[in-house]
Amino acid sequence: MVSMDSVGRQPGGITKVQTTSVCIVVENLPVPLDRRVWSEARALRDAGYVVSVICPRGKTAHTASYEMLEGVHIYRHRSWDASSMVGYLLEYGMALAAELYLVLKVFSRTRFRILQGCNPPDTIFLLALLLRPFGVRFIFDHHDLAPELLEAKFRRHSPLLASLTRFVEKCSFRAASVSIATNESFKEIAVLRGGKIPERVFVVRNCPDLKRLRPAPARTNLSPGVQLQVVYVGFMGRQDGLDILLESVEHIVTHEGRQDVRFILVGGGTVLPELRSIVAEKNLDPFVTFTGQVTHDEVVDYLSNADIGVSPDPKTSMNDNSTMIKIFEYMAFGLPVVLFDLKEGRRSAGSAALYAQPNDPVDFANQIIRLLDSRELRETLGSCGRKRIEESLNWENEKAVLLEAYSTALQA
Numbered sequence: 001m002v003s004m005d006s007v008g009r010q011p012g013g014i015t016k017v018q019t020t021s022v023c024i025v026v027e028n029l030p031v032p033l034d035r036r037v038w039s040e041a042r043a044l045r046d047a048g049y050v051v052s053v054i055c056p057r058g059k060t061a062h063t064a065s066y067e068m069l070e071g072v073h074i075y076r077h078r079s080w081d082a083s084s085m086v087g088y089l090l091e092y093g094m095a096l097a098a099e100l101y102l103v104l105k106v107f108s109r110t111r112f113r114i115l116q117g118c119n120p121p122d123t124i125f126l127l128a129l130l131l132r133p134f135g136v137r138f139i140f141d142h143h144d145l146a147p148e149l150l151e152a153k154f155r156r157h158s159p160l161l162a163s164l165t166r167f168v169e170k171c172s173f174r175a176a177s178v179s180i181a182t183n184e185s186f187k188e189i190a191v192l193r194g195g196k197i198p199e200r201v202f203v204v205r206n207c208p209d210l211k212r213l214r215p216a217p218a219r220t221n222l223s224p225g226v227q228l229q230v231v232y233v234g235f236m237g238r239q240d241g242l243d244i245l246l247e248s249v250e251h252i253v254t255h256e257g258r259q260d261v262r263f264i265l266v267g268g269g270t271v272l273p274e275l276r277s278i279v280a281e282k283n284l285d286p287f288v289t290f291t292g293q294v295t296h297d298e299v300v301d302y303l304s305n306a307d308i309g310v311s312p313d314p315k316t317s318m319n320d321n322s323t324m325i326k327i328f329e330y331m332a333f334g335l336p337v338v339l340f341d342l343k344e345g346r347r348s349a350g351s352a353a354l355y356a357q358p359n360d361p362v363d364f365a366n367q368i369i370r371l372l373d374s375r376e377l378r379e380t381l382g383s384c385g386r387k388r389i390e391e392s393l394n395w396e397n398e399k400a401v402l403l404e405a406y407s408t409a410l411q412a
Helices: 035-046 085-110 125-134 146-154 159-175 184-192 242-255 272-281 296-304 325-332 343-352 361-372 375-391 395-410
Strands: 007-009 015-017 021-026 050-056 066-069 072-077 114-118 137-142 178-181 201-203 228-233 261-266 288-292 308-311 337-340 353-356
Touching: 021 035, 021 085, 035 050, 035 072, 035 114, 035 395, 050 085, 072 085, 085 125, 114 125, 114 395, 125 137, 125 159, 137 159, 137 184, 137 395, 146 159, 178 184, 178 395, 184 201, 184 343, 201 395, 228 296, 228 325, 242 261, 242 272, 242 361, 261 296, 272 288, 308 325, 308 361, 325 337, 325 343, 325 375, 337 343, 337 361, 343 353, 343 375, 353 361, 353 375, 361 375
Parallel strands: 021 050, 021 114, 050 072, 114 137, 137 178, 178 201, 228 261, 228 308, 261 288, 308 337, 337 353
Antiparallel strands: 007 015, 066 072
């Protein structure tokens, strides 16, 4: 194996690394369904790294314990979706044990030089500390604000839980040679709350890869009477606002009498059974379709045939500071977006979206109706969003920062 310092500059300013092995650990979603991690893994592979990913198994797809996919080694472990505080402690404990086994297995095979931990939870630094004596650097890829995330999930404040999550978050920052933030708000938190120096924090946004997100041919076989489709793409957890979205759907269908629209909710998650029950109780089944977890190609198909993209994430301390990848994906497909007026959401979408009063399902519904009623407005906002993606908010720009972060960690 070539030394970890064997790097060189390639055309376009991208660093090329020869046969340096790295390992990425993520617990939130299986790979390649975790689109951020999959983009990172492919960018590192293209730069010359040997990449291994450790992640949970999917429910219906991506269930193999090991596979080589597009040159990336993927190791998967069993997982358990929790819904209570005790359940999350058990879930994270079981995941950490599985990750420890697979990390040691991968290290024995590849002698990787960097371990990248993607939160939540903020416990992967423990694996990094174990391997530090062997010269392994730790990169903390800060996906979510874990203290705020758990509070949003349980919708109540627990001083003990808050203290514990703040402690492990700080440990993650302290253990990391560098950290990666998804936006400027996360970078500020890394510096102020995590004690990182700004030069060791790299902003890598959740921007789409335009080489992979290419529109598919539009279908014309809509159900009779259906003229427009509204799409949601993403995980369905308690903090994601799908319950609010269903209130908006009820207002649009029942109070406004709109029979010409269908809502396609793409993805899986812990609250999916609860959401199905709400739809049945409200008699919204003719207007709402849940696809469950689907492949990348199916996501592209749904986005290609939609007229509006929605991001109903409510205003919380976590969501206000978070960048939602689905917003960028809607924009990449030229879809106008409806979201609540959140700080980072507005920074992401700019003039490509309509903004509802925070956490107000009726105003959210009204913004959707504005778009349903105006093809010109849909096209104007959609074109604006596509232009923002093409000119700046795309993965080609972001992956250069990712590779710079890796280069900095290797030289630490």
